Each structure stands twice: as structure tokens, then as C-alpha cells.
Amino acid sequence: VNKKIIVAVDGPAGAGKSTISKKIAEVLKLEYIDTGAMYRALTLKVINKGINPNDVKSILEIMEDTTIEFINNHVYLDGIKVDEEIRKNIVTNHVSEISKIAEVRKKMVDMQRKLSESNNVIMDGRDIGTVVLPHANYKFFITASVEERARRRYKELLEKGEKDITYDQILIEIKKRDEIDSTREIAPLKKSPDAHLIDTTNKTIDECVNEIIEIIERG
Ligand code: CDP
Numbered sequence: 001v002n003k004k005i006i007v008a009v010d011g012p013a014g015a016g017k018s019t020i021s022k023k024i025a026e027v028l029k030l031e032y033i034d035t036g037a038m039y040r041a042l043t044l045k046v047i048n049k050g051i052n053p054n055d056v057k058s059i060l061e062i063m064e065d066t067t068i069e070f071i072n073n074h075v076y077l078d079g080i081k082v083d084e085e086i087r088k089n090i091v092t093n094h095v096s097e098i099s100k101i102a103e104v105r106k107k108m109v110d111m112q113r114k115l116s117e118s119n120n121v122i123m124d125g126r127d128i129g130t131v132v133l134p135h136a137n138y139k140f141f142i143t144a145s146v147e148e149r150a151r152r153r154y155k156e157l158l159e160k161g162e163k164d165i166t167y168d169q170i171l172i173e174i175k176k177r178d179e180i181d182s183t184r185e186i187a188p189l190k191k192s193p194d195a196h197l198i199d200t201t202n203k204t205i206d207e208c209v210n211e212i213i214e215i216i217e218r219g
């Protein structure tokens with residue numbers, strides 16, 4: 001009987017976590033779970049309902065009847081596919097405020113642990129190796145310089161046609177999100193001592209994927 005494989009991936013925005021995790025999921029036949037997409041989906045709902053991101057009570061109320069699902073690698077919020085909408089800059093710029101709320105995190109962590117029970121999984125986020133799946137068989141902390149991460153995000157936004165934005169703005173926004181995510185009281189972004197550090201600044205996606213697969217296959 002093969003033992004269950006659980007891979008935890010953490011790191012800051014634009015480091016390459018989701019791109020790399022998806023490829024590893026394909027090669028090793030794991031289920032990929034994007035926890036950032038879950039926080040983004042809730043943030044989208046908060047924005048669409050016109051709720052102030054500081055209004056914790058209202059956020060917890062709407063969370064009660066919110067469903068977030070992954071079906072065939074697409075994200076569904078209350079039954080509606082929201083892959084594109086959750087990547088919009090307005091969501092990106094509010095997600096960290098909502099993600100630092102203790103009760104929000106508690107519910108998300110419960111959902112994420114349940115999602116990891118049935119399959120072999122690779123899960124990415126900020127607190128996967130430290131809080132959500134501390135017993136993961138393999139942990140990786142994927143990072144890159146903040147300038148490189150901002151360049152990557154800027155390029156993506158230009159490709160999506162979001163033209164009213166500059167590289168400098170993206171750099172400021174990423175730094176702000178890094179700061180909120182790594183200094184919050186609950187489950188801050190930090191490298192688990194037992195995680196392998198992968199710096200993607202000067203590496204291609206394939207180089208990163210191969211480096212990680214080698215570590216996993218070495219056992
Ligand atoms: O894709 P990107 O790196 O920009 O961010 P993401 O992984 O989609 O995560 C969006 C935001 O959700 C992060 O900046 C965190 O504020 C929050 N998040 C979190 O708090 N914990 C997680 N496990 C995943 C995301």
C-alpha cells in the first residue's frame with residue numbers, strides 16, 4: 001500500500017508557488033489545492049456585497065452561508081466559477097485585510113484540512129507547512145526577490161489588459177501585502193524550520209519544478 005503524500009508549499013506573492021505546484025501535481029498525480037483562491041473568493045464576496053473589509057461581524061455572517069469549492073481545478077463561489085474575478089487587482093488589494101481575521105482563518109483551515117483528507121495533495125498558501133498541514137511529508141518555502149515578484153505580477157496584469165497600473169504601484173502593493181501577511185498575529189507567513197527553501201529569482205519554472213521533484217523522489 002502506497003503511503004499518503006502531502007506536500008505543503010508556502011511563500012510570498014509572485015514567488016511562483018501556484019505555477020510550480022500545478023506542474024508538480026500533474027507530474028506526481030496529486031490534487032492541487034490553492035488556499036489563496038479561497039481567501040480571494042471570500043474577499044470577492046465581501047466586495048460584491050459592499051461590506052467594509054473592517055466590518056468583521058458582517059464578514060463572519062456572510063461566511064456562514066458561503067460555499068467555496070474546487071471542481072476540475074476551477075474555483076467556485078456559491079456555485080459560480082470565479083477563476084478570473086478573484087485575480088482582479090481590487091480583490092488582491094483587500095485580501096490580506098480579510099485574511100488576518102482570526103475567525104475567518106479558523107474556518108478556512110478547517111475546510112483546507114478536510115480537502116486534504118481524501119487524496120494525495122499539494123497545497124499552497126502562507127501557513128500550510130506551519131499551521132494547516134504541519135505533518136506534511138514534504139514542505140517547501142518558495143521565494144524570490146520582491147523586485148522580481150513585482151516584475152512578474154506587472155507582466156501578468158499587462159497581459160490581462162489591466163493598463164492603468166505601473167510597476168512601481170505593483171511593487172508598493174506587494175510590499176504592503178508581504179508586510180500584513182508576515183506580521184499578522186495569527187498564522188503569519190514564515191518558513192517552517194523543516195521546509196526546503198527554494199529561491200526562484202534567477203530560475204526558470206522548469207528548473208524549480210525539477211529541483212522540487214528531485215527532493216520528493218529522494219524521499
Ligand atoms: O497569488 P498570490 O501569491 O498573489 O496570493 P494568493 O496565494 O492568492 O493569496 C492571496 C492572499 O490570501 C495572501 O496575500 C494572504 O493574505 C492570504 N492567504 C493567507 O492568508 N493564507 C493562505 N494560506 C493563503 C493565502
Ligand code: CDP
Nearest residue numbers: 013014015016017018019152200203204205
Ligand atoms: O503563486 P505565486 O503568487 O507564488 O506565484 P505564481 O502566480 O505561480 O507566479 C507568478 C508569475 O511568475 C507567473 O506568471 C509565473 O509564470 C512566473 N514565474 C517565473 O517567471 N519564473 C519562475 N521561476 C516562477 C514563476
